[in-house]
Structure formats: C-alpha cells, structure tokens
Amino acid sequence: MKTLKYDVVVIGGGPAGLAAALKARETVEKVAVLERNDELGGILNQCIHSGFGLHVFKEELTGPEYAQRFVDKTAETDIACYLNTMVIDITKDKQIVAMTEEGMQIFEAGAIVLAMGCRERTRGQIKIPGTRPAGIFTAGLAQRYVNLENFRPGSRVVILGSGDIGLIMARRLTLEGIKVMGVYELMPYANGLYRNIKNCLDDFGIPLHLSTTVTKIIGSQRIQAVEVSAVDDNLQPIPGTEEIVPCDTLLLSIGLIPENELSKKAGVELNPATNGPKVDNSLETSVEGIFACGNVLHVHDLVDQVTQEAQDAGQFAAAYVNNKKKVSAEQEEKDKAISVVPEGLVRYTVPSEIYPEKTPVVKIKFRVGRPENSGKILVTAGDQVLFESKKARKFVPSIMESVNIKADMLKSSCQEIKVTVKSEVD
Amino acid sequence: MKYDVIIIGGGITGTAIAHELAKFQLKTILLEGGTDIAVAATKQNGGVIHPGYDPHPGTLKAKLNPPGARMYPDLSKKLGFHIRHTGTLVVAYSDQDLKKVDELMENARVNGVEGVEKLNAQQLQAREPHINKKALGALLANTTVMVDPFEVAIAFMENAMDNGVELGLCQKVRKITKRGKEDFVLYTEDKEYETRFIVNAAGVHADDVAAMAGIHEYKMQGRHGNLCVLDKVIPIHTVMFPCPGPDTKGIALIPTVSGNCLIGSTATMREDKYDVTNDAHGIEELIEGAKLLIPDFDAKSVIRTFAGQRPVALDNGNDFYIKESDTVKGFIHAAGIQSPGIASAPAIAEYVRDLLANAGLDIKEKADYDPYRQPIPDFSEMTLEEQDAMIKQDSRWGKIVCRCETVPEGEIVAAIHRTLGATTVEGVKRRTRAGMGRCQSGFCQYKVMQILSRELGIPEEEVLFEEKGAQVLFGKLKGMR
Numbered sequence: 081m082k083t084l085k086y087d088v089v090v091i092g093g094g095p096a097g098l099a100a101a102l103k104a105r106e107t108v109e110k111v112a113v114l115e116r117n118d119e120l121g122g123i124l125n126q127c128i129h130s131g132f133g134l135h136v137f138k139e140e141l142t143g144p145e146y147a148q149r150f151v152d153k154t155a156e157t158d159i160a161c162y163l164n165t166m167v168i169d170i171t172k173d174k175q176i177v178a179m180t181e182e183g184m185q186i187f188e189a190g191a192i193v194l195a196m197g198c199r200e201r202t203r204g205q206i207k208i209p210g211t212r213p214a215g216i217f218t219a220g221l222a223q224r225y226v227n228l229e230n231f232r233p234g235s236r237v238v239i240l241g242s243g244d245i246g247l248i249m250a251r252r253l254t255l256e257g258i259k260v261m262g263v264y265e266l267m268p269y270a271n272g273l274y275r276n277i278k279n280c281l282d283d284f285g286i287p288l289h290l291s292t293t294v295t296k297i298i299g300s301q302r303i304q305a306v307e308v309s310a311v312d313d314n315l316q317p318i319p320g321t322e323e324i325v326p327c328d329t330l331l332l333s334i335g336l337i338p339e340n341e342l343s344k345k346a347g348v349e350l351n352p353a354t355n356g357p358k359v360d361n362s363l364e365t366s367v368e369g370i371f372a373c374g375n376v377l378h379v380h381d382l383v384d385q386v387t388q389e390a391q392d393a394g395q396f397a398a399a400y401v402n403n404k405k406k407v408s409a410e411q412e413e414k415d416k417a418i419s420v421v422p423e424g425l426v427r428y429t430v431p432s433e434i435y436p437e438k439t440p441v442v443k444i445k446f447r448v449g450r451p452e453n454s455g456k457i458l459v460t461a462g463d464q465v466l467f468e469s470k471k472a473r474k475f476v477p478s479i480m481e482s483v484n485i486k487a488d489m490l491k492s493s494c495q496e497i498k499v500t501v502k503s504e505v506d
Numbered sequence: 507m508k509y510d511v512i513i514i515g516g517g518i519t520g521t522a523i524a525h526e527l528a529k530f531q532l533k534t535i536l537l538e539g540g541t542d543i544a545v546a547a548t549k550q551n552g553g554v555i556h557p558g559y560d561p562h563p564g565t566l567k568a569k570l571n572p573p574g575a576r577m578y579p580d581l582s583k584k585l586g587f588h589i590r591h592t593g594t595l596v597v598a599y600s601d602q603d604l605k606k607v608d609e610l611m612e613n614a615r616v617n618g619v620e621g622v623e624k625l626n627a628q629q630l631q632a633r634e635p636h637i638n639k640k641a642l643g644a645l646l647a648n649t650t651v652m653v654d655p656f657e658v659a660i661a662f663m664e665n666a667m668d669n670g671v672e673l674g675l676c677q678k679v680r681k682i683t684k685r686g687k688e689d690f691v692l693y694t695e696d697k698e699y700e701t702r703f704i705v706n707a708a709g710v711h712a713d714d715v716a717a718m719a720g721i722h723e724y725k726m727q728g729r730h731g732n733l734c735v736l737d738k739v740i741p742i743h744t745v746m747f748p749c750p751g752p753d754t755k756g757i758a759l760i761p762t763v764s765g766n767c768l769i770g771s772t773a774t775m776r777e778d779k780y781d782v783t784n785d786a787h788g789i790e791e792l793i794e795g796a797k798l799l800i801p802d803f804d805a806k807s808v809i810r811t812f813a814g815q816r817p818v819a820l821d822n823g824n825d826f827y828i829k830e831s832d833t834v835k836g837f838i839h840a841a842g843i844q845s846p847g848i849a850s851a852p853a854i855a856e857y858v859r860d861l862l863a864n865a866g867l868d869i870k871e872k873a874d875y876d877p878y879r880q881p882i883p884d885f886s887e888m889t890l891e892e893q894d895a896m897i898k899q900d901s902r903w904g905k906i907v908c909r910c911e912t913v914p915e916g917e918i919v920a921a922i923h924r925t926l927g928a929t930t931v932e933g934v935k936r937r938t939r940a941g942m943g944r945c946q947s948g949f950c951q952y953k954v955m956q957i958l959s960r961e962l963g964i965p966e967e968e969v970l971f972e973e974k975g976a977q978v979l980f981g982k983l984k985g986m987r
C-alpha cells in the first residue's frame with residue numbers, strides 16, 4: 081500500500097467538499113477530494129427540483145445544475161478527485177485510510193476538511209410502534225428511487241414529517257401519478273421552508289396535518305395503513321383521536337443527522353445540540369488541522385449557505401497548512417478561546433468558541449428551538465452589547481440565522497459571549 | 507420421494523436438528539414456510555447464550571440448557587459464526603434480590619453450571635462503571651456468550667445442506683395424512699412429501715401442525731416481547747439483567763456480537779400468534795428498564811425496535827415440550843422452545859436424535875460428514891492487509907455498499923451465491939449486516955436491490971423485501987415496462 085500526500089484532503093465530494101477544495105486550491109498546491117460514490121455532487125444529484133443557487137449564483141438552478149457548476153470548476157483545476165473511495169478511518173495525525181476498487185489506500189494530509197454530509201433519521205429513532213413490513217422509506221431513499229433509479233416506490237403514500245425532502249417528494253410523487261394521502265407533522269408548525277409548503281403542498285391540494293403523528297404501522301407483509309393521532313402540547317398522542325389512513329407506502333421526512341462516525345474516530349469532539357463537531361471561528365474542530373463544513377457540521381436549509389461555509393473552511397484549512405510551514409505558535413492561541421453560549425430560544429451556535437486572532441470577522445450561525453413571533457437577536461459579552469437587531473421579527477426553527485461580529489470588538493478579558501433571541505412581547 | 511425424517515420449521519430448533527441429523531445416513535428435509543430460514547422467533551430475540559443458572563432443577567430446560575450452551579464455542583469455530591464472550595450479570599437492588607441471587611447460585615450448582623460467582627457492590631462497579639449506583643451486588647456468570655441467532659441458524663442449515671440435508675423454502679405444511687401403517691404424507695401448497703418420521707419444530711404454530719396429524723396434546727401461545735437495538739455507543743461489556751420475575755428474566759441490556767447493544771425484552775402473553783407488533787407502552791418499559799441498569803442511558807441511541815413471540819406450550823410448567831407423541835408414533839414434538847431455546851438448541855438436537863432412534867429410526871454415522879462450514883468473509887473484521895489482498899483479488903470487495911457497517915459489494919455477492927444464499931433484502935441484511943446500521947438502509951437499499959436483481963437474474967421490481975408477495979418497489983416509472 082502506497083501513501084499519497086496532499087496539503088489538504090477533503091472528505092466528501094458533495095457541494096460542501098467541492099467548494100472547500102476549490103477554495104483551498106487557491107492557496108495550496110496539492111488538494112484531493114475523496115468521494116465514496118461513483119460521481120461527484122452528492123445528494124444534489126437526486127434533487128432535480130429547482131430553487132438552488134439564488135444566493136450564490138443569483139439565479140435559480142436545479143440540484144444537478146448547481147452541482148455541475150462545481151464539478152466543472154473542479155475539472156478545470158488539478159484537484160485530485162478519487163471516486164468510489166470510502167474513508168474508513170482517520171487518525172489524529174491526519175492519516176486517512178480508504179477503500180478503493182484498486183485496494184486499500186492511505187492518504188496523509190496537512191489539513192483535513194470533513195464534508196461527509198448527513199443522513200436521514202429513521203423509523204427506529206422515533207420508535208414508531210406497529211409491524212415492520214415492506215414499503216417504509218426515508219424520503220431521500222424514495223427520492224433516489226424515483227429520480228435516479230426510475231422506480232415507483234408505491235401507489236398510495238403517507239408522508240410523516242414536514243421536512244423539505246418530504247414536501248418536495250409530496251409534489252414529485254403527485255406529478256408521477258402517485259396518490260399522496262397527506263403530510264403529518266408532530267410539531268404545531270411545519271419544519272420545511274415556507275416556499276415548499278406553498279409550492280409542493282398547497283398548489284397540489286395535499287393536506288398538511290400539524291400536531292399529528294403516526295402512532296402505529298399496520299400490515300404484515302407490505303404496509304396497509306397507518307394509524308395517526310393528534311398530539312397534545314407535550315407531543316404525546318391523545319387517546320381517542322386515532323384515525324386509520326390506508327396506504328401502501330410510508331415516507332419519513334423527520335430530520336437529518338450530521339454523519340460524524342469518522343470524525344469520532346479521529347477524536348473530534350461533537351456538539352450534542354447539532355450532532356456535528358464543535359468548531360471555532362475558523363471552522364477548525366477540537367483536533368488541530370481538521371476542519372468541518374456543510375451538513376456534517378450542522379444541517380443547513382439551503383445549499384447556498386453550505387457553499388459559503390465550505391469556502392471558508394477550505395480557506396482556513398489552506399491557511400493552516402501555509403502557516404504551519406512558517407510558525408508553530410498554534411498552542412498559544414488555543415489558550416485564549418472565548419466560548420459562544422446559546423441562551424434562551426437559541427438552541428445552538430456554530431462556532432462554539434472563538435479565537436479573535438484567527439478571523440477578522442466572526443460569523444455566528446444559529447437556530448431557535450421554537451418559533452418566536454417577535455424577537456430580536458442579541459449578542460453580548462458581559463455588559464457589552466456586541467450586536468442587537470434594529471427591528472423585531474419572526475424566528476422559526478426551520479430557518480438558520482446568522483450574525484457577524486467584528487473580532488476586534490472582543491476584548492482580551494472576554495471569556496464568553498452569549499447569543500440569544502429576545503422576545504419583544506414580554 | 508420418501509424421506510426418513512421431515513423437520514417442520516426453520517428456526518434455531520429445526521436447523522439445529524437438521525445439523526445434527528446431517529451426521530447420519532438419513533434422507534432428511536427441512537420444510538420452512540418463509541422465503542428464508544430464521545424469520546420468526548429466531549430473528550426476534552436477544553441472542554444470549556444463557557449458561558443455565560436459571561432453569562429449575564429437574565426440568566427439561568435444566569437438563570438441556572447447560573450442555574447446549576457449552577457446545578457454542580466449539581460450534582462457532584466449526585461453523586464459522588460470530589461469538590462474543592460477555593458474561594452475564596444479574597443485578598440485585600434489594601435484600602430480596604440478593605436472596606434471589608443466592609437461589610440462582612444454588613440453581614447453577616445443581617445444574618452443573620461453572621464459572622458463576624457473586625459480586626459485591628464494589629466489584630460490580632469496577633466491572634461495569636456505568637451501572638446504577640444503587641446496585642447492591644450481582645450474580646456473575648462468566649461463561650455467557652452472545653451470538654446472532656439467525657447467523658447460527660443459517661450456519662446450522664448450510665452445514666446440514668452441505669452434508670446432504672434438503673431444504674424446502676416457501677413450503678408451509680397445510681395437511682398431514684397417514685399412508686399405510688407407518689408413513690406420513692405432508693402437503694404444502696404445491697408439493698407433497700412422504701416420510702417415516704416427523705419432527706415438529708414449528709415454534710408458536712407447533713400445536714396447529716400437531717393438530718394436522720390428529721394430535722392435541724398441548725396448546726401453544728406466544729409470549730410477546732419488544733426489543734430495541736442501540737447504536738454502537740453504549741459503554742457496557744457484560745449482559746445485564748435485573749433479578750428475574752416468575753415468567754421472565756426482566757429487561758436486560760445486551761451487548762451484541764456486532765458491537766451494538768439490545769434492550770430486551772418485555773413479556774406479555776398474546777392470543778394472536780402472528781402479532782409481532784411493537785407497542786408504545788412496551789418500548790417505554792424497555793427504556794425504563796435500561797435506565798434502571800444504566801441511569802445515564804440515552805434513548806436517542808435507539809436505531810431500531812422489533813418484537814417477537816416466544817413459543818410457550820401452555821400448562822407445561824413453562825418447560826420445553828420435547829417427546830414422541832403419546833398417540834401418533836413417529837411424530838416427535840420439539841415444541842415450547844421459549845427461552846433459553848437458543849442456548850439449548852444444540853442439546854435439543856441431540857435429544858431429538860435420541861428420541862428418533864428410540865422410536866425406531868436407524869441411525870448410522872456418515873463416513874464423509876464434514877463438520878466445517880466456511881463463513882461469508884467479513885470485510886469489516888479483516889486487517890488492512892487482508893482487506894487490500896481481498897480487493898486486489900476481486901475489485902468488488904473495494905466497492906462500498908453499506909457505509910454504516912462497512913459492507914462491500916463483494917461480500918453481498920458472496921452472501922447471495924452460497925449453499926443457502928440470500929434472495930431478499932432482509933436476507934442480505936441478516937447475512938452481511940448491510941442495512942443493519944444506524945441509517946437503517948437509507949443509503950444502501952437501492953444498491954442492495956441492484957445487486958440482488960443482477961445476481962438473481964430478476965427485475966428489481968420483483969425483488970422481495972422479506973415475505974412472498976411483498977416487493978420493495980411497484981415497478982418502473984417510465985420507459986420500457
């Protein structure tokens with residue numbers, strides 16, 4: 081087994097990986113992308129609907145079109161793209177073990193960018209009672225069958241969860257002549273983007289049932305029906321509200337989980353609120369020289385946001401490699417971390433710590449844990465207000481928020497900053 | 507075509523018997539109603555090879571459990587199935603529990619189970635640091651091992667088939683008649699089979715099968731149990747039970763051969779033998795049971811729930827019912843094989859062999875019997891060098907299919923082209939673990955479908971999930987149909 085050496089190795093050839101690799105290549109010589117599938121572009125390849133690129137390209141593209149722009153740009157460079165290459169181990173000293181069709185392969189990296197994306201939550205994780213028949217798919221798997229494999233997953237479909245993939249699939253299946261019985265959402269609000277509720281459900285007359293969930297799966301060989309129930313304020317099913325909905329297929333669109341099994345092998349510390357790595361303002365994880373971006377870091381609403389974050393990660397990873405060649409004063413910096421603490425409505429922040437020297441501007445992204453009709457973002461360091469929104473507005477969990485802080489506003493005495501959404505009603 | 511022995515039911519009991527009878531010069535067939543073996547109680551339980559401290563001395567369970575359990579390590583080597591030495595803890599939280607531990611110690615002594623000791627609270631904490639601080643002590647059974655029961659059943663059957671035993675899948679027995687004085691004729695939907703002896707290993711349906719032969723010696727019911735599978739994050743090493751109740755061993759945490767952990771199981775009698783549904787209440791009970799053992803247990807680590815029915819012969823003192831029928835000669839019951847059925851299976855097989863011999867079956871050893879079975883190579887367990895060599899031999903071993911469990915295409919192809927090859931999505935899962943991980947086949951199912959379709963030479967829309975008539979897909983969307 082020979083060892084291949086690169087300045088920056090990016091794990092994952094989806095939108096995050098490609099954007100990170102392209103950016104890194106601007107300042108370092110040798111960049112590689114390791115992709116487990118047989119093509120670049122990741123999950124975008126099966127997202128044949130439009131709505132991508134409005135921020136990055138100022139035009140509306142389909143998923144494959146958006147991906148292709150990055151694939152084309154990558155092809156113009158000397159970035160080495162390894163397809164059918166599955167990373168099975170990463171060590172702390174940035175050695176990567178991968179399986180390929182030629183044999184096992186070891187890569188040595190000056191810096192690593194984690195860009196493995198996320199996986200879908202499954203039936204098991206939400207423990208839906210009932211039988212275990214054929215006909216239960218995650219929405220993404222059904223999307224793969226319909227858009228890329230040319231197969232009909234069923235004829236009468238119930239969708240549990242109002243995540244964006246579920247909403248998009250409700251429309252997609254309807255367009256294929258498959259009956260969508262309804263979309264059922266546990267929470268009292270939809271989890272997908274407003275435009276998807278409008279364009280994918282309302283325009284096709286597909287009912288959305290809020291505060292309702294599937295409480296039983298029925299059918300011994302193929303699914304025959306689901307039992308749905310209304311839930312109370314504590315999200316517990318209300319006895320007596322059960323209703324049987326006949327179907328031969330159940331799609332689950334109940335959330336995404338960043339895929340960090342490899343990160344854990346490298347010793348990367350995770351944030352339990354995001355299931356992604358804890359990172360600082362340079363998107364560096366707890367393991368020096370390993371960076372993270374895109375859905376492996378935290379689940380994004382839009383691919384455009386992923387691209388921007390990944391470009392930052394690529395730039396920081398390359399800078400790490402270049403600086404490493406000159407100085408090794410990294411340790412000193414590490415001692416001056418400022419914690420970023422989510423407070424009140426704010427469920428998590430990325431980054432979770434800041435080294436003011438690392439970036440002139442600190443980009444803080446966050447989500448609220450529940451909707452707030454009228455709130456203001458407030459970022460404070462002790463008594464010092466670092467940022468406050470001018471106008472109160474609505475906040476919902478399905479929309480990622482961001483706020484930029486100038487690093488020089490952070491005093492050397494500062495140990496933590498707090499990020500919150502202040503309700504304007506109380 | 508006339509057989510010496512027909513075994514009805516392809517669970518752990520039936521396949522263990524097939525494996526045992528394969529050693530002799532007999533014409534034997536096993537008939538299974540499903541599309542694969544091990545598709546009922548055998549795939550729906552915890553897989554603990556209980557060493558035998560539980561059964562009351564004097565019962566058939568006490569007679570067969572300890573020797574059966576002792577056979578597993580050797581069988582694992584010969585038949586190439588996974589085994590994990592975990593030991594069992596039976597944890598005491600009260601003085602009454604401590605008394606129960608003493609009772610179990612005494613049971614173990616009488617039943618001839620070695621390696622059983624009593625731990626005090628300190629020793630228990632040292633062995634399992636995450637255990638409930640309220641625990642006062644425990645019984646430790648050092649010899650407990652873990653298996654995947656479906657893997658064991660597949661191994662039993664494959665070795666039996668390699669030694670000449672036949673297997674009939676999708677052969678649910680519908681009628682049994684007598685021909686002449688001694689012989690039976692068994693009818694399935696499309697075939698009939700003649701035999702001198704019948705071994706009834708039909709699990710929870712054993713009474714229905716017996717009734718076909720006019721036997722009404724016992725009634726079967728299922729003791730239903732919910733189980734949860736946890737991701738590979740739970741930091742325990744030993745199977746942990748609370749002190750047992752009258753009918754059940756209680757909710758246990760069970761580290762599996764694959765590095766996951768199970769919580770299992772609840773225990774309620776069910777009228778409907780086909781009811782293997784999970785119920786919300788039962789799952790709740792499991793989570794509470796897990797928290798009693800490990801208070802910092804996180805329910806978010808659940809990746810799957812499942813359920814099964816332990817076949818219980820009613821009014822039989824909770825014991826196995828293994829004997830030749832009182833009324834119909836040549837009809838052997840291997841019924842009521844509830845827990846510890848998996849652990850007892852190899853000993854049950856020998857016991858049934860002797861019952862057959864006593865009933866007049868002439869058993870002569872085969873000179874060319876081969877006790878060894880080559881397992882499907884497990885890529886995830888190979889060293890880097892072995893993996894590299896495997897891929898260089900066949901590049902399909904370098905192509906990932908299941909990323910959660912690191913299963914390459916080569917492994918799945920190997921699992922399909924075997925003596926007892928996989929023909930369904932679930933069959934591939936049981937043999938290779940593809941789809942068994944945390945994404946529960948979200949990423950790999952379409953790839954498994956492509957491989958099954960190609961290797962079996964059938965269109966993808968005909969590929970079965972598990973049971974006959976239950977395809978995964980409903981056909982092509984566009985183009986040529």
